[in-house]
Amino acid sequence: MDLDQLRTFDRIVRDQSFTRAAAHLNITQATASMRIRALEQLLGVQLFVRGRTVTLTDQGMTFLPFARRIIGTAQEGREALRRVERGRVSIGSLRTLVSPLITESLLRFQEKYPAVDVVVREGRQAQIAAMLHEREVEMGILCWPNIDPLVVDLEPLIIMRERVPLVVSPEVAARLSSQPSIDEVLALVPRVIALRWWQADPERAAALVRLAQTSVELPTGPARRLALKGEGLGFFVNSAVEEDVRAGRLVEISPIDFEPLHRDTAMVVRNPAVLERPMLADFIREIAQESARVGEIIDDRLHLFQSSSPAARVASR
Known part of the structure; x- marks a missing residue:
């Protein structure tokens, strides 16, 4: 064998x-x-x-x-042998969160640990769960709660709630009444953009697809371009369209009969003992800082795990 x-x-x-x-x-x-x-x-x-x-x-x-x-x-x-030979940290993240959560975190981390190898892998929910299961990464950022039946032993460190607004182009928004209904919106933009932000689509997101004349399922990049051209509307996680909304390239709308959505994501590990490695714990803290900027932290257990680790107990003496 x-x-x-x-x-x-x-x-x-x-x-x-x-x-x-x-x-x-x-x-x-x-x-x-x-x-x-x-x-x-x-x-x-x-x-x-x-x-x-x-x-x-x-x-x-x-x-x-x-x-x-x-x-x-x-x-x-x-992995233990690799870490002895050379410092290394590895994380996996949903594609939509690599840029908003990891870019700035990585820059600050590398200033402190210039000789440490960093591996960042991106993917969909099931791919990140599989990376954690197969121990290809030490920490993962994925949708929460996790419903993957193959990976159930995950410990959340930070849970972040991010707004998922419904957005349209400025040209479409200008033609809407001050308090539009979803039917009024769909009369102007009949095509709904479906993005798989969740493990399972919330009922309101699924209802929007059912109400539309046509729908299209696209990755974030092409979906955003479609919305910018006024050829579709959809629920986008706030970090994906925040700059566009701020610059006026997209407009967030709130139909009176359609409540906005949110998505919960978590930084997770299989075993909190990985936080005993100072470099990984520091990188996780940097990402947690960006998470607080991008969304709302609704559960913070990171300090609990760190305070219970042997390294933390020694440091506190």
């Missing part, structure tokens, strides 16, 4: 496909199949039911947590 076999097993479970797992691991499907056959022969059991979709057998389901524990332990050991 080797780590390549276990990683292949875990990847197939996640992707429910030998083909997709092989592509993710950058190996051939034949190699993936060979690794699983070797693992099954070693264990003396069949791990997968192979068919149109790949599912775990009862034996495979039983073995899965042990395989992931071995993978996690190996990754922790490798």
